[in-house]
Amino acid sequence: MAAVSMTVNGHSVTADIDPRTLLVQFIRDNQRLTGTHVGCDTSQCGACVVHVDGKAVKSCTMLALQCDGANVTTIEGLATGGVLHPMQEAFREHHGLQCGFCTPGMIMSAVDIVNRKGNNLDEHTIREELEGNICRCTGYHNIVKAVEAGAKAMAGSGMKHAAE
Amino acid sequence: MYAFTYHRPETVRQAAGLLSRKDDAKLLAGGQTLLPTMKQRLASPGNVVDLGKVAEMKGIERKGRAVVIGAMTTHAEVAGSPVVQEAIPGLAALAGNIGDPHVRNRGTIGGSVANNDPAADYPAACLAMGATIITNKRKIAADDFFQGMFDTALEEGEIITKISFPMPGKAAYMKFPNPASRYALVGVCVAKRGSEVRVAVTGAGASGVFRWAEAEAALAKRFSSKSLEGVKAKAAGLNADIHADAEYRAHLIGVMARRAVDAAVGK
Structure with missing residues (x-):
């Protein structure tokens, strides 16, 4: 066993874990934050995307121990005071989901895209940047619309870096 | 994934010491290849030496007519580096097209070069640009470094610390x-x-x-x-x-x- 400490959605957490614990296992099983999903478990689908020190990563392809001292934000960390984050709201408004399994990863990736590329995103950029997120329901059309609208809404709400 | 003992050195010297002292030890750089391989049980090192806190292996600097990139520098950092974009724009573009954004935030140049996957991007840049692979022991020309599928000139206990790219025209x-x-x-x-x-x-x-x-x-x-x-x-x-x-x-x-x-x- 090994000790690990990190900040998850603003809370300091410490645990004694098996070194082979993946970050996604730590988030789901240890922290009981089950919004982060395991889809493929082979670093392809992006359902497990979270932010580590402000950068989007696939939490199935990182050891929890590699996050020692890090600041982790999951989908549960986006909404504040019961109000959805603008990107979450945009996914709801534009129906950017069907079954919803990929949605947490899509939204965490989308917020990361806005953090890196700004609030005015064209369709080509969004589709290219969503390379690492797979949706098996929708064909991406409404997801792309949601990301575009969510990006603009983030500018209006002054929440450019809301996830961190 | 099989169980292993985890180590987190803070210097190259400590990492090299662990690599030589511990049985069946493997270096963990960005982990975008090693961790999936361990999950599939195709690799099962007894000791994992995480290079994530080795500060001296990170960073990008211009040295005369060369760009020197620390082995633990991520693909996203290379792609977004004003130094690389100005000196070797083709290298920045290559790094910006590896995998997907999440992989680029974790994967490192040293890990990619050390692994020498036959379909990886960086080995082509090292070879074409005549890069020098700098380890804790010596400097190796790219022409001598890549020796076949997943095979390199690296010896036991040898760690890539930097890669130096002479600026091409x-x-x-x-x-x-x-x-x-x-x-x-x-x-x-x-x-x-x-x-x-x-x-x-x-x-x-x-x-x-x-x-x-x-x-x-x-x-x-x-x-x-x-x-x-x-x-x-x-x-x-x-x-x-x-x-x-x-x-x-x-x-x-x-x-x-x-x-x-x-x-x-x-x-």
Whole structure:
């Protein structure tokens, strides 16, 4: 066993874990934050995307121990005071989901895209940047619309870096 | 994943010590290859030495006519570096097209080069640009470093600390990504420095990255994609699998090389 400490959605957490614990296992099983999903478990689908020190990563392809001292934000960390984050709201408004399994990863990736590329995103950029997120329901059309609208809404709400 | 003991050194010296003292130890860089491999139980090191806190292995600096990149520098950092973008824009573009954004936030140049995946992008850049692989023990020319599929000149206990890229006059990398995995089905890097032209091919060779001598000779006469018309890569020694046969890969080498030259001259 090994000790690990990190900040998850603003809370300091410490645990004694098996070194082979993946970050996604730590988030789901240890922290009981089950919004982060395991889809493929082979670093392809992006359902497990979270932010580590402000950068989007696939939490199935990182050891929890590699996050020692890090600041982790999951989908549960986006909404504040019961109000959805603008990107979450945009996914709801534009129906950017069907079954919803990929949605947490899509939204965490989308917020990361806005953090890196700004609030005015064209369709080509969004589709290219969503390379690492797979949706098996929708064909991406409404997801792309949601990301575009969510990006603009983030500018209006002054929440450019809301996830961190 | 099988159980292992985890180590987190803070200097290259500590990491090298752990690597030599501990049985069956493996270095963990960005983990974008090693961790999936361990999850599939294709690798089961008894000791994992995480290089994530080794500060001296990070960073990018311009040293005279070279760009020196720390082994633990991520693909996203290379792609976004103003130093690399200005000095070797083709290298920044290559890094910005590896995997997906999340992989680029974790994967490192040192990990990619040390692994020498036959479909990885960085080995082509190292070979074409005549990079020097700097380890805790010595400096190795890229020509001597890549020795076959997943095989390199690295010895037991040797750690890549930096990679130095001499600035080419012109350079670019073009790849045809596998539509599913996005790994290079064929990737070609061309670099012109002074009168020397080097062309390196990844993804295609059965023994990993290699230089394409015929294209280099043709481009040395005149650095234009027109020089490559009629220069055909040989199918012998190329990979053939469910994704593409050797003849198709040979064809793609020519196409990617011409596109890379066009990109390098700004067409």
